[in-house]
Amino acid sequence: MTDLPDELLPTTRRALLHRLAVAQSAGRTPSMVAGVLRGGRLVWSGARSMVDGHAPTLDVQYRIGSLTKTFVAVLVLRLRDEGLLDLADPLSRHLPGTPADDATVAQLLSHSSGLAAETPAPWWERTEGSLRPGLDDILEAERPLKHPAGRLHHYSNPGYALLGALVEKVRGEPWGEVLRREVLAPLGMDRTTLLPEQPHAGGFAVHPWADVMRSEPLTDTGLMGPAGQLWSTGADLARWAAFLGAGDDKVLSADTLAEMGRPAVAPDDAGWTTAYGLGLQLRRHEGRLLYGHTGSMPGFTAGLWVSEADGLAAFGLANATSGGSPAQLAAELIALTAEHEPRLPEPWRPLPEVDEELLALTGPWYWGAAPTVLRLRPGRVLELTQLTSLVGGGRGSRFRPEPDGTWTGLDNYYAGETLRVVRHPDGSVSHLDVASFVHTREPYGPDGAVPGGVDPEGWRAW
Incomplete structure (x- = not known):
């Protein structure tokens, strides 16, 4: 992160420690571990414990519950990126004979398949996986679907x-x-495992009406493991948060991670505060968009969030079935850090070289009578913006260059669409073709590029 120190300011660190202490105390949690990353680096961590003079280190394992789903989703997206499956494939194409044959891979990733929330009894989180030896045992035979896919x-x-x-x-x-x-x-995550390895925290339930607690079972859930089996540490979750924030081509590209972090189905509420992508939860908190995941299993809760706009991430781990809310803590740690030390914008720098042909494309263009402007960005990226101050609404995108001389939309309305520079026979530029929409240098330019033609009498008063 440009011009920012590797460590946070003392006042920021004190505020973060105070928030962690409040979460552990008010949440009546035996222990909590938390950390904040800036620019992919761990810049603060803290821990609190019920034991005087002792706090867990970043090397102590906690069970992370449904944070496991983010790891499984990455595995599935790797298969997609390798061409071994398509997100639109029904499950039966690769794994036939389950109660969810018609569910697509994308629907399973985004929890939009309509499948039941839980297994048939007994409660899977607290019972050994040997009670469900086959895939037929994890869903009701008579009514596995609760909603249309x-x-x-x-x-x-x-x-x-x-x-x-x-x-x-x-x-x-x-x-x-x-x-x-x-x-x-x-990713160097050697302390993330399916079963607990020492040193690890014990899991506890705290009585809701008295300051007493009891141990929770540390079960191996078998086939249900991909839903919440993993154990990890603060140090490893810092590595995972850094990966989710920037990608790593050894594992998954930043483009695919961005795909995972977009809502896959319409959120439940119009002014939505929570949504779900392809294995990632999305949450709005204090005006910022976070993505990551929460987790809970008997004896443990966890949370990890990334704020792309702030260049920050945070995680929290606790060894209590309820109370403390590490996910809420992680969101508040991001907000506190952003408030105390807001992200500095990158310095403006000129392009390292000038492409005269691309430079000549910049400036005003018109989609019919709607003014737009084309800008040249680093990496030969073209940015098309509709001037919404002059007309209502607007469509625009950034476009990345392709080897064939076209550009592909990266975001907004034209994401995935093609921009072409159409030239006259003499090589001069005629117009821009943006997903078949013609952009000319003048409003309804007179060179015949506009389908249906333009009024030969030109612009006139009535």
Whole structure:
């Protein structure tokens, strides 16, 4: 992060520690660990414990619950990026014979398949996976679907168990081993495991009406593992947060991560505060958009959020079934850091070289009578903006260059669409073709480029 120190200011660190202490105390949590990243680097961490003079380190494992789903989603998107499956594929194309044959991969990732939220009894989080030895055992035989597929977001833990089985079928080995080799090892996450390894925290339930507690079971959930089995540490979650913030081509590109972080189905509320992408939760908190995931299993809660706009990320871990809310804590740590030390804008710098042909394309263009402007950005990126101060609404995008001389839209209305520079026979520029819409240098330019032609009498008063 330009011009920012590796460590936070003392006042910021004190504010973060205070917020952590309040969460552990008011939440009546045996222990909590939290951290903040800036620009992909861990710049603050803290811990609080019920034991005087002792606090867990960043190397102590906690169970992270449904944060596991972000790892499974990355495995599935790797398969897609390798061309081994398509997100529109029905599950039966790769894993036939399950109660969810018609659900697509994308629907399973985004919890929009309509599948049941939980397994049939007994409560899967507190019972050994040996009670559900086959995929048929994780969903009701008579009514596995609770809603029509693709219509709405309905969280489904069994859906992610099916995604883990999909990874195993395509790769030909257990999903945990695929995860270790393809994701954890490249990112240096050696302390993230399927089963707890010392040192690890014990899981507890705290009585709701008295300051007493009891141990929770540390179960191996078997086939349900992809829904919430993983254990991790503060140090490893910092690495995971850095990856989710910027991508790593050894694991998954930044473009694919951006795809994961967009709402996959319409949010439930018009002014939505929460939504779900492809394995990532989205949340609005104090005016900023966060993505990441929450997690809970008996004895543990967890949360991790990334704020792309602020260049910040934060995580929280606790060893209590309820109370403390590490996910809320992580969101507030981001807000506190951004308030105390707001992100500095990058310095303006001129382009390293000038492409005269592209420079000649910049400036005003007109989509019919609607004025637009084309700007040249670093990396030969073209940015088309409609001048909404003059006309209502507006369409625009950034476009990346392609080897064939066209540009592909990166965002907004023209995401994925093609921009072409159309030339006259003599090589001079005629117009821009943006997803078939003609942009000319004058409003309804007279050179015949506009489909249907233009009034030969030109502009006139009536």
